[in-house]
Amino acid sequence: MPHNKIILMTPGPTLVDYDILLAMAQPTINHGSPEFEELHKTVISKLKKVFETEGEVILIPGSGTSAMDLALRSVVRGKSKVLVLKAGYFADYLAKGARLLGADVVVEEAPLGMGFSPEALEDALKKHGDVDVIALQHVDTSTSVANPISDLAKVAREHGSRIIVDCVASAGGMRSNLDGWGIDVCFTGSQKALGTPPGLGIVAFSREFSRELEAQNKSLYFDLDMLRKEMESTKNYYVTPAVNLVYGLDRALDLILAEGLEKRFERHRFMASLVRSALMEMGVELVAKEGYRADTVTAAYLPRGVEWSSLYKEMRKRGIEIAGGLGELKGKIFRIGHMGQVGYNELISTIAALERSFNTLGYEVPLGKALTKMQNILASRSE
Amino acid sequence: MPHNKIILMTPGPTLVDYDILLAMAQPTINHGSPEFEELHKTVISKLKKVFETEGEVILIPGSGTSAMDLALRSVVRGKSKVLVLKAGYFADYLAKGARLLGADVVVEEAPLGMGFSPEALEDALKKHGDVDVIALQHVDTSTSVANPISDLAKVAREHGSRIIVDCVASAGGMRSNLDGWGIDVCFTGSQKALGTPPGLGIVAFSREFSRELEAQNKSLYFDLDMLRKEMESTKNYYVTPAVNLVYGLDRALDLILAEGLEKRFERHRFMASLVRSALMEMGVELVAKEGYRADTVTAAYLPRGVEWSSLYKEMRKRGIEIAGGLGELKGKIFRIGHMGQVGYNELISTIAALERSFNTLGYEVPLGKALTKMQNILASRSE
Numbered sequence: 021m022p023h024n025k026i027i028l029m030t031p032g033p034t035l036v037d038y039d040i041l042l043a044m045a046q047p048t049i050n051h052g053s054p055e056f057e058e059l060h061k062t063v064i065s066k067l068k069k070v071f072e073t074e075g076e077v078i079l080i081p082g083s084g085t086s087a088m089d090l091a092l093r094s095v096v097r098g099k100s101k102v103l104v105l106k107a108g109y110f111a112d113y114l115a116k117g118a119r120l121l122g123a124d125v126v127v128e129e130a131p132l133g134m135g136f137s138p139e140a141l142e143d144a145l146k147k148h149g150d151v152d153v154i155a156l157q158h159v160d161t162s163t164s165v166a167n168p169i170s171d172l173a174k175v176a177r178e179h180g181s182r183i184i185v186d187c188v189a190s191a192g193g194m195r196s197n198l199d200g201w202g203i204d205v206c207f208t209g210s211q212k213a214l215g216t217p218p219g220l221g222i223v224a225f226s227r228e229f230s231r232e233l234e235a236q237n238k239s240l241y242f243d244l245d246m247l248r249k250e251m252e253s254t255k256n257y258y259v260t261p262a263v264n265l266v267y268g269l270d271r272a273l274d275l276i277l278a279e280g281l282e283k284r285f286e287r288h289r290f291m292a293s294l295v296r297s298a299l300m301e302m303g304v305e306l307v308a309k310e311g312y313r314a315d316t317v318t319a320a321y322l323p324r325g326v327e328w329s330s331l332y333k334e335m336r337k338r339g340i341e342i343a344g345g346l347g348e349l350k351g352k353i354f355r356i357g358h359m360g361q362v363g364y365n366e367l368i369s370t371i372a373a374l375e376r377s378f379n380t381l382g383y384e385v386p387l388g389k390a391l392t393k394m395q396n397i398l399a400s401r402s403e
Numbered sequence: 404m405p406h407n408k409i410i411l412m413t414p415g416p417t418l419v420d421y422d423i424l425l426a427m428a429q430p431t432i433n434h435g436s437p438e439f440e441e442l443h444k445t446v447i448s449k450l451k452k453v454f455e456t457e458g459e460v461i462l463i464p465g466s467g468t469s470a471m472d473l474a475l476r477s478v479v480r481g482k483s484k485v486l487v488l489k490a491g492y493f494a495d496y497l498a499k500g501a502r503l504l505g506a507d508v509v510v511e512e513a514p515l516g517m518g519f520s521p522e523a524l525e526d527a528l529k530k531h532g533d534v535d536v537i538a539l540q541h542v543d544t545s546t547s548v549a550n551p552i553s554d555l556a557k558v559a560r561e562h563g564s565r566i567i568v569d570c571v572a573s574a575g576g577m578r579s580n581l582d583g584w585g586i587d588v589c590f591t592g593s594q595k596a597l598g599t600p601p602g603l604g605i606v607a608f609s610r611e612f613s614r615e616l617e618a619q620n621k622s623l624y625f626d627l628d629m630l631r632k633e634m635e636s637t638k639n640y641y642v643t644p645a646v647n648l649v650y651g652l653d654r655a656l657d658l659i660l661a662e663g664l665e666k667r668f669e670r671h672r673f674m675a676s677l678v679r680s681a682l683m684e685m686g687v688e689l690v691a692k693e694g695y696r697a698d699t700v701t702a703a704y705l706p707r708g709v710e711w712s713s714l715y716k717e718m719r720k721r722g723i724e725i726a727g728g729l730g731e732l733k734g735k736i737f738r739i740g741h742m743g744q745v746g747y748n749e750l751i752s753t754i755a756a757l758e759r760s761f762n763t764l765g766y767e768v769p770l771g772k773a774l775t776k777m778q779n780i781l782a783s784r785s786e
Binding site: 023024026028030032033034035036041042044045046047048049050051052053055080081082083084085086088089092113116117120209211217218219220221238239240241242257258259260261262263264265268336341343346 | 406407409411413415416417418419424425427428429430431432433434435436438463464465466467468469471472475496499500503592594600601602603604621622623624625640641642643644645646647648651719724726729
């Protein structure tokens with residue numbers, strides 16, 4: 021299988037549409053020009069729609085982790101007490117980031133495969149007393165666990181705590197209703213459910229929190245005051261925007277808004293259930309427990325006798341790139357991304373390659389069975 | 404003049420070659436795949452050639468300022484005494500960054516248009532006593548002043564101070580010989596003389612300093628330990644690399660190394676002298692004084708009666724995008740970038756547009772005179 025025929029089914033970066041790639045190939049222009057200023061404003065206003073906020077949005081050159089760093093700086097001040105709700109590997113990033121900003125960080129870890137119910141959050145808040153900031157992942161890509169953000173934000177509001185949500189693996193594929201749910205700040209990267217290449221960090225604030233925004237824990241690169249001014253107009257130069265990636269993001273946002281947020285979220289829910297059905301049909305155990313399963317990524321345990329490195333190679337031979345485990349789950353699980361511009365056809369090819377790869381590696385599954393399951397589900401739905 | 408015909412003559416972002424743009428339009432691949440790991444290693448090794456170092460190079464998603472932040476963290480520890488040599492607006496970024504890391508920062512400012520001679524540095528060191536770190540711009544884009552880095556690094560070595568050099572507006576257009584000159588660390592962005600779109604930060608360490616590197620002043624995003632591991636292999640995931648921009652940078656580095664560093668530097672020197680001759684022919688005063696003039700950018704005072712906003716508009720009407728002043732020089736100067744993939748033809752068009760724009764704006768210059776000057780210089784040189 022030639023390298024350029026491999027379908028990208030990792031949970032970030034994700035498949036990028038050809039016209040997004042081509043949009044990025046437009047000539048680089050001056051970030052201070054009226055054309056770029058206009059484009060940038062448009063992109064920010066489209067991002068506000070995706071995050072359902074009338075508050076501010078910051079777009080910087082960087083990875084999702086850069087957005088996390090900047091976002092944390094907006095809520096962590098002095099000796100803030102930060103409660104991190106851990107449902108996977110990326111909670112460690114939140115805890116590390118907050119600690120490095122001087123916060124008093126406490127971590128509550130959910131059992132593997134579980135997220136946090138409102139009751140679990142209530143318990144954690146009782147246990148830890150006054151908590152200034154609650155920090156968690158919407159979806160932890162490492163476990164494919166999703167947290168019920170809407171309910172958790174409600175608890176945060178009742179307790180007067182700020183809530184900061186890592187939407188890296190959800191924004192654009194699952195709802196992030198900042199103003200409606202009362203999330204103070206969330207952040208993401210361009211390369212996940214937004215379906216753009218990696219290299220842009222995005223931080224979104226609720227309308228309410230935007231009014232109270234003060235720069236805290238400033239660093240040279242993450243200077244919220246200066247970045248806010250730049251967002252008002254790219255003529256207010258502070259850091260040079262990643263012009264060509266912004267072209268790509270603009271096109272991606274057009275695709276997202278043309279599809280419609282509700283329809284897009286529904287498509288992600290459906291894709292996730294399709295993948296899970298197929299995996300379960302193959303007797304594969306999912307990492308995330310029912311009720312806490314993400315719509316954007318699915319993590320599953322490697323069947324007995326199947327090694328990750330062999331599965332990765334066999335899948336690539338068959339033209340599919342999937343991801344392995346991170347941290348403690350390294351070598352134990354595999355992960356399939358189904359977000360952004362990924363569609364049913366890529367999922368069918370992925371499950372087909374998985375059936376054949378499993379058989380080659382000695383884990384025998386009836387060829388075509390999981391695919392037939394998918395076919396029945398797809399055919400029963402008005403296509 | 405249609406928007407897409409405007410030639411980008413700003414000192415960053417700079418003109419990007421069509422094949423670099425097209426390289427970026429290749430499908431996004433998994434950053435943990437063997438193909439990307441290989442590409443990334445190749446890019447790092449090409450960057451080492453550009454910086455003339457056998458030390459380490461770090462490539463991150465971000466702007467030049469992100470690279471500055473990361474670079475500062477490698478040399479500023481605890482209560483380091485940092486001497487910032489100011490020859491323009493961007494020295495303030497260095498001072499701010501170092502201060503935010505807790506350093507004791509002293510700033511020595513050169514008279515406008517001047518850089519620092521080795522003697523001036525000696526004087527500053529005498530004045531300020533023990534200095535742990537000397538920080539300065541190779542070229543300050545805001546004034547187009549260039550410092551004699553080779554000589555200044557020698558002084559730093561003699562005094563046992565570290566030296567950190569901002570090569571944002573020089574790397575790839577002017578020599579940055581880390582190992583040979585004894586620069587400890589330098590940094591740049593992708594969008595200047597490297598001729599790639601903005602969005603990548605690059606930090607290069609000398610061979611010697613690489614051996615002593617310890618992570619200092621770590622933040623979540625700027626964690627040197629973790630980033631060094633990722634540079635060894637992109638399988639060591641810490642932050643997601645900006646895959647498509649790396650495609651572009653790889654192509655740009657091929658163009659740079661194919662041209663040859665010596666030839667490329669010579670071409671930049673020549674382009675700079677060509678622009679300066681043309682500007683002086685028009686009676687325009689240069690900001691940088693002789694002996695301190697950059698090869699990559701030229702800043703000049705607006706002629707009497709010519710307003711920046713009008714000049715910008717007139718130049719754009721004629722298909723040329725130039726830059727204005729920053730900070731205190733806002734509204735007083737204009738700047739022309741002549742670095743990276745910019746060539747003589749773009750310079751000719753720029754000077755031609757400038758002659759006509761000046762006349763339109765009431766600053767009368769004989770049409771064709773500066774161009775004729777350029778023609779004579781170009782023709783006298785073996786083309």
